[in-house]
Amino acid sequence: MGLHPHSASCRAREILDRVGDKWSLMVIAMLGERTRRFTELKRDIDGISQRMLTVTLRGLERDGIVTRTVYPVMPPRVEYSLTPMGATLMEAANTFVAWAESHIDAIDAARAEYDSRAAELEALKKTS
């Protein structure tokens, strides 16, 4: 199985759409360490808004990746954690993150070279 064109895109894309958005992986990473409360996540995930944290958590909960536990007290206390499936997703994501970390330098280099080459071509156009 794997990334052959017609299975890869069709269903796997849905999953990528869920987990590949701006915040999901970050939330999963935080919950991979330990169970956390809403405000705790909001504080520790730099730049996320209440709205997006809620939306992200709801989506992950709906897909069975995180659990939401409400304690009926005042003030409210809600805890989030990874499901077993969520934990396996995190491991799968780790493979990708590892790839990214070990190739980030090569990518930066490729970008720099591409950009300088593009700038060169731009300079040539003015000469002609």
Next chain:
Amino acid sequence: MGLHPHSASCRAREILDRVGDKWSLMVIAMLGERTRRFTELKRDIDGISQRMLTVTLRGLERDGIVTRTVYPVMPPRVEYSLTPMGATLMEAANTFVAWAESHIDAIDAARAEYDSRAAELEALKKTS
């Protein structure tokens, strides 16, 4: 290494932003099979526009994931293929795709249960 919150998101997110968009993985999958020409990709990737194919290929080329080879003939002939780094990226992506394929049923089930439960709660509100 891996998906711990503060290394994972910061740089790995950039990579995810490149490869997690609507078309990149699909293009990589196609080029993973073999070298292809622009029009060939456009024909085989269902629903992609010229513009997005161009934009996607440029981005992947810039990051050193695909190579672009121009043959100076009329009519023009341009071939795209994966770089060695692109090939390793495809393998890393395969891990994720494999996860998605083996959990898609569980996710569908989780969604169905979540939705029916939500509908139930909705019904209760009308009673009260």
Next chain:
DNA sequence: CGGGATCCCGTAGGATACTG
């Protein structure tokens, strides 16, 4: 054939205010 240049729209997602 393989694009570049424009125009245009839907939506992801930020800011802010309110609530049980």
Next chain:
DNA sequence: CAGTATCCTACGGGATCCCG
């Protein structure tokens, strides 16, 4: 504390036309 409800904008991405 843990959300929900609105409003609003930036931008991803489609459609279309043109060009070497």
